[in-house]
Amino acid sequence: MNTADVIATYDKYVMETYKRVPLCIERAKGAMVWDIDGKEYLDFFPGWAVSGIGHCHPKVVAAIKKQAARLLHVSNNYYSRLQGRLAGRIIDSSFPGKVFFANSGAEANEAAIKLARRYGHGKGRFEVITCLKSFHGRTLGMITATGQEKVKTGFEPLPQGFVHVPFNDIEAMERAVTDKTIAVMIEPVQCEGGINIASREYLKGLRALCDAKDLVLIFDEVQTGMGRSGRIFAFQNYGIRPDVITLAKSLGGGLPIGACVARKKFEAVLTPGTHASTFGGSPIVAAASLAVFDAIETGRLLGNARKMGAYLRKKLEALKRKHHFVKEVRNLALIIGVELSIKGEVIYRECMKEGLLINCTQETVLRIMPPITVTKKEADTAVAILDKVFGKVSR
Ligand SMILES: *Cc1c(COP(=O)(O)O)cnc(C)c1O
Numbered sequence: 001m002n003t004a005d006v007i008a009t010y011d012k013y014v015m016e017t018y019k020r021v022p023l024c025i026e027r028a029k030g031a032m033v034w035d036i037d038g039k040e041y042l043d044f045f046p047g048w049a050v051s052g053i054g055h056c057h058p059k060v061v062a063a064i065k066k067q068a069a070r071l072l073h074v075s076n077n078y079y080s081r082l083q084g085r086l087a088g089r090i091i092d093s094s095f096p097g098k099v100f101f102a103n104s105g106a107e108a109n110e111a112a113i114k115l116a117r118r119y120g121h122g123k124g125r126f127e128v129i130t131c132l133k134s135f136h137g138r139t140l141g142m143i144t145a146t147g148q149e150k151v152k153t154g155f156e157p158l159p160q161g162f163v164h165v166p167f168n169d170i171e172a173m174e175r176a177v178t179d180k181t182i183a184v185m186i187e188p189v190q191c192e193g194g195i196n197i198a199s200r201e202y203l204k205g206l207r208a209l210c211d212a213k214d215l216v217l218i219f220d221e222v223q224t225g226m227g228r229s230g231r232i233f234a235f236q237n238y239g240i241r242p243d244v245i246t247l248a249k250s251l252g253g254g255l256p257i258g259a260c261v262a263r264k265k266f267e268a269v270l271t272p273g274t275h276a277s278t279f280g281g282s283p284i285v286a287a288a289s290l291a292v293f294d295a296i297e298t299g300r301l302l303g304n305a306r307k308m309g310a311y312l313r314k315k316l317e318a319l320k321r322k323h324h325f326v327k328e329v330r331n332l333a334l335i336i337g338v339e340l341s342i343k344g345e346v347i348y349r350e351c352m353k354e355g356l357l358i359n360c361t362q363e364t365v366l367r368i369m370p371p372i373t374v375t376k377k378e379a380d381t382a383v384a385i386l387d388k389v390f391g392k393v394s395r
Helices: 001-013 058-068 081-092 103-120 141-146 170-176 200-213 283-298 302-321 345-353 376-393
Strands: 025-029 031-033 040-043 097-104 127-131 164-165 181-186 216-220 244-247 258-263 326-332 333-341 357-363 364-370
Touching: 040 376, 058 283, 081 097, 081 258, 081 283, 097 103, 097 333, 103 181, 103 216, 103 244, 103 258, 164 170, 170 200, 181 200, 200 216, 244 364, 283 302, 302 326, 302 376, 345 357, 345 376
Parallel strands: 127 164, 127 181, 181 216, 216 244
Antiparallel strands: 025 031, 031 040, 097 258, 244 258, 326 333, 333 364, 357 364
16 A cells, blocks of 8 residues: 555545645654655654654553553443542642543533533623634534634534634733623633744733633643643743643543643532543543653653753744744744744645655744654754755745
């Protein structure tokens, strides 16, 4: 089988909901992937930020292998050791409270919104304010929460109760609060929205606003969580605590998981029968996720994320001085955006030909999110390829 044969099976049997590039990945390790023809790539956007500690991390693989032979799934009317342990690990790394387990980012966010709705129930408060250019997932609820028209078009009528305001604008948020508002949901860094980083004053302002108006402050950390920001969760860079965080993507080390984490004040809002997930927090996924926490701690990967974030920032700033169409470099550790004054699609396609995988979002922003295990050598290779491709494109 070659790439064309695989693509033919998709053309015949897989719904065409994605714009895919013609790359069939067969094997991966760390920051490297190999396609079906044996060609090697450096992956600086591994698994859409899922493989945050690199592909097939040895600790994760070992944990999955061991657990697979013992117990894969337990229904949530019973108990299993690993779900409890993982919840404890998440709470120890965030704030006192409790965790609900789901299987994806959208589901984690749904749980957070249901929690907020439940909290406001009986007081006539149900509205949730989110930001323009946000991204919260693809369920009907989350396309409504997402502040971008492109995800909503054609699916109306949408559920009620979401309002959008510009990001990093505390006054717009204050103006949007009514006696129906129950929650504010934001990403501390809008990733899909173009790597827009919340300012310290903004998040402090949101905390104060939510305290004053008894609103649930929800941070969608589905993409920013698990070390990529240089802290285990991005909010920890800001000196404030949200009431709820939602996690997914790299939390499972490559296996599907979602989590909604609520502070003590909100930990008992969802009661028996009000929410559920058949697969949520299964032993096999919990084992993988515990291995991710272990790998981050023993590998000192938070420090590496900060150090390599600064290193890549410096290198990319140098490319900006060299190539006139590079407008701005933005980053929070290894959450990196390179804004161009030209369309980015040609860049990321050329990078792929040269053996580097990155992403482009909002048409003009290169999204660069190497695994947090990234080395100087890998960073240098990636920057050299970008330099070469930038040079080619500007001619
Ligand atoms: C990817 C993403 C989601 C959706 O996660 P799924 O697992 O695809 O449902 C939600 N919020 C953010 C910030 C994301 O990056």
